[in-house]
Amino acid sequence: xxxxxxxxxxxxxxxxxxxxxxxxxxxxxxxxxxxxxxxxxxxxxxxxxxxxxxxxxxxxxxxxxxxxxxxxxxxxxxxxxxxxxxxxxxxxxxxxxxxxxxxxxxxxxxxxxxxxxxxxxxx
Amino acid sequence: xxxxxxxxxxxxxxxxxxxxxxxxxxxxxxxxxxxxxxxxxxxxxxxxxxxxxxxxxxxxxxxxxxxxxxxxxxxxxxxxxxxxxxxxxxxxxxxxxxxxxxxxxxxxxxxxxxxxxxxxxxxxxxxxxxxxxxxxxxxxxxxxxxxxxxxxxxxxxxxxx
Numbered sequence: 036x037x038x039x040x041x042x043x044x045x046x047x048x049x050x051x052x053x054x055x056x057x058x059x060x061x062x063x064x065x066x067x068x069x070x071x072x073x074x075x076x077x078x079x080x081x082x083x084x085x086x087x088x089x090x091x092x093x094x095x096x097x098x099x100x101x102x103x104x105x106x107x108x109x110x111x112x113x114x115x116x117x118x119x120x121x122x123x124x125x126x127x128x129x130x131x132x133x134x135x136x137x138x139x140x141x142x143x144x145x146x147x148x149x150x151x152x153x154x155x156x157x158x
Numbered sequence: 159x160x161x162x163x164x165x166x167x168x169x170x171x172x173x174x175x176x177x178x179x180x181x182x183x184x185x186x187x188x189x190x191x192x193x194x195x196x197x198x199x200x201x202x203x204x205x206x207x208x209x210x211x212x213x214x215x216x217x218x219x220x221x222x223x224x225x226x227x228x229x230x231x232x233x234x235x236x237x238x239x240x241x242x243x244x245x246x247x248x249x250x251x252x253x254x255x256x257x258x259x260x261x262x263x264x265x266x267x268x269x270x271x272x273x274x275x276x277x278x279x280x281x282x283x284x285x286x287x288x289x290x291x292x293x294x295x296x297x298x299x300x301x302x303x304x305x306x307x308x309x310x311x312x313x314x315x316x317x318x319x
Binding site: 121122123126130131132133134135136139140141143 | 164166177186198200284294
């Protein structure tokens with residue numbers, strides 16, 4: 036991956052790392068919403084919701100258009116479903132597993148001087 | 159970080175991840191052979207895995223479920239296809255109902271894990287292949303996106319600690 040791709044992936048994961056943003060994305064993928072409609076769904080300020088929408092937009096996951104005084108947001112299905120993005124999501128699942136194996140091994144090395152605590156019968 | 163290489167093959171829908179662990183091959187094998195250790199690493203912290211049956215032999219079946227933050231359960235199974243203890247194994251990973259009956263309409267991924275000695279530790283290569291982009295999408299729709307984001311947070315915590 037070149038630097039541009041890496042930046043894109045960083046933006047994508049930053050955008051998806053927040054529960055509210057994932058929820059907003061789910062809504063705007065289903066249908067176009069105005070930012071004020073979205074803001075009404077959450078117990079946070081209009082400005083905070085607008086900021087979340089901005090992060091999703093920057094990651095290329097949604098697009099905004101203006102209609103009168105309203106800003107309308109809709110999810111970019113193509114961006115969300117691109118195979119590359121999907122493989123990247125899976126990659127992070129695997130990275131999580133690998134990090135947990137690493138942590139498990141490291142925890143053992145730390146307690147190597149302790150007596151074994153998990154004696155269980157071998158199958 | 160132990161991950162040393164990642165390959166995305168967009169044509170064959172294959173993800174290949176290489177990681178180096180500071181432990182012997184036999185130790186890495188044990189993590190996969192022991193259901194109590196396997197469940198510690200399989201599910202992200204907010205979707206912890208519980209391994210119910212586990213038999214790491216050719217034709218063996220593993221059943222597991224992951225429990226979400228709302229108490230929601232998502233079951234899956236492994237069908238072990240080949241075993242080369244302690245150097246690796248291959249298996250199909252699919253979704254199941256809560257009685258562990260495979261859900262035939264759901265996608266199945268083919269997985270190939272190998273562990274070889276490398277610089278006094280273990281080099282692990284994980285290869286995971288999906289049949290179609292639709293299958294990949296379904297897997298992600300099943301809540302893996304949630305799991306992935308949580309796993310990312312956990313990685314961040316590990317790095318920060």
